[in-house]
Amino acid sequence: MADERAGEAAPLPFGTVAVVGGGAWGTALAMVAERAGRSVRLWIREPEAARAAADSRRNPFLPGHVIPPAIAITSRLDAVLHGADLALLVIPSQFLRRVAAEVERQLAPGVPVLVCSKGIEAGTGALMTAVVAAEMPGRPHAVLSGPSFADEAAAGQPTAVTIAVPPTAGGIDPLAARLAVTMGTATFRPYVSDDPAGVEVGGAVKNVLAIACGMAAGRGYGSNPRAALIARGLAEMQRLADALGGRRDTVSGLAGVGDLTLTCSSEQSRNFSFGKALGGGLSIEAALAGRTAVVEGWANARSVTELADRLGVDMPICATVKAILDGGLSIEDAIHGLLTRPITAEPWALAAGVQVPHPAG
Ligand SMILES: NC(=O)c1ccc[n+]([C@@H]2O[C@H](COP(=O)([O-])OP(=O)(O)OC[C@H]3O[C@@H](n4cnc5c(N)ncnc54)[C@H](O)[C@@H]3O)[C@@H](O)[C@H]2O)c1
Numbered sequence: 520m521a522d523e524r525a526g527e528a529a530p531l532p533f534g535t536v537a538v539v540g541g542g543a544w545g546t547a548l549a550m551v552a553e554r555a556g557r558s559v560r561l562w563i564r565e566p567e568a569a570r571a572a573a574d575s576r577r578n579p580f581l582p583g584h585v586i587p588p589a590i591a592i593t594s595r596l597d598a599v600l601h602g603a604d605l606a607l608l609v610i611p612s613q614f615l616r617r618v619a620a621e622v623e624r625q626l627a628p629g630v631p632v633l634v635c636s637k638g639i640e641a642g643t644g645a646l647m648t649a650v651v652a653a654e655m656p657g658r659p660h661a662v663l664s665g666p667s668f669a670d671e672a673a674a675g676q677p678t679a680v681t682i683a684v685p686p687t688a689g690g691i692d693p694l695a696a697r698l699a700v701t702m703g704t705a706t707f708r709p710y711v712s713d714d715p716a717g718v719e720v721g722g723a724v725k726n727v728l729a730i731a732c733g734m735a736a737g738r739g740y741g742s743n744p745r746a747a748l749i750a751r752g753l754a755e756m757q758r759l760a761d762a763l764g765g766r767r768d769t770v771s772g773l774a775g776v777g778d779l780t781l782t783c784s785s786e787q788s789r790n791f792s793f794g795k796a797l798g799g800g801l802s803i804e805a806a807l808a809g810r811t812a813v814v815e816g817w818a819n820a821r822s823v824t825e826l827a828d829r830l831g832v833d834m835p836i837c838a839t840v841k842a843i844l845d846g847g848l849s850i851e852d853a854i855h856g857l858l859t860r861p862i863t864a865e866p867w868a869l870a871a872g873v874q875v876p877h878p879a880g
């Protein structure tokens with residue numbers, strides 16, 4: 520049988536990539552793009568840190584890695600964006616709006632942006648692509664998410680992610696394939712999707728659930744509670760994705776189950792280790808002390824829960840993490856509260872319309 524794709528031109532990669540955000544993930548993605556053969560510039564916000572990284576080829580946010588000399592590093596946003604034909608936005612979720620607005624003023628019209636932040640904005644409840652759509656009206660955009668510790672991606676360990684572009688009438692927008700070939704290498708494999716909402720919900724909610732798993736580990740709990748939090752957390756992701764117009768099935772993929780299992784089961788996760796410190800008895804201040812790296816789940820426990828409340832979506836684990844972080848609930852009371860909720864059925868049974876018998880008394 521003839522290959523239906525025979526004769527189709529392969530998507531062309533973008534040649535010059537501006538990476539806006541010089542934390543661990545921005546630096547790792549700059550290294551991935553350089554490895555893929557792109558001309559790469561990296562924007563580090565703090566001038567002194569940018570100068571030091573340009574000289575030493577090291578970034579304290581991503582210790583243990585040497586940044587290839589071919590990657591230009593500067594704190595001048597105009598220099599990074601000038602002549603770029605793709606910009607990656609790799610900014611902590613609560614700062615993305617301001618940076619996106621600044622990039623919009625300096626980036627040539629029509630140049631696409633790939634959002635690599637994970638989170639939901641506090642106050643507005645906006646997904647990261649909604650923030651970009653608002654601050655960069657009409658600009659083509661996509662989101663990259665999935666199970667990807669910066670350290671391992673920078674080291675060239677096999678990593679798979681999802682790149683999602685808003686749907687078009689004709690299937691997956693060709694921009695997704697162009698972005699995939701721009702970033703893809705034999706060790707970094709993007710899959711494409713037309714469901715940014717589903718992908719983004721996975722990336723935002725897993726941060727909160729990783730804090731919950733960390734808290735359980737810090738309390739000395741073993742594998743049963745962690746598996747329960749992962750599986751029931753997935754149900755919360757599915758409900759939120761659904762309510763935001765995404766697909767439940769998307770959260771079964773890399774950006775949902777993939778990232779959830781990664782961050783909920785590894786001490787490498789900043790969210791998990793923050794939760795573990797709290798579970799071990801540290802105060803929030805003590806658990807955050809000395810950290811320069813972002814703990815997205817801390818702000819996102821609130822933004823996810825507020826969004827869920829507004830949409831009428833039941834997300835008891837995320838709400839519990841928020842209540843603990845707000846200081847109103849002890850971890851013991853939280854666990855008791857989650858385990859003694861009214862009996863319910865698993866999500867597929869509920870989706871099939873199964874009636875749940877209420878316990879007597
Ligand atoms: N680190 C990872 O392994 C990883 C992997 C995938 C996705 N992400 C996501 O990437 C995003 C960036 O995280 P990271 O790990 O690169 O950050 P990081 O914790 O390594 O570094 C913090 C970053 O925040 C920047 N920053 C601090 N204050 C700022 C402000 N007011 N305005 C703009 N920027 C400010 C700093 O310059 C620095 O680049 C997050 O949404 C994170 O969830 C991280």
Ligand SMILES: O=P(O)(O)OC[C@H](O)CO
Pocket residue numbers: 637665666667668669726729778781782787788789790791813814815
């Ligand atoms: O270290 P964390 O918890 O911020 O997780 C990093 C990445 O999001 C993992 O995919």
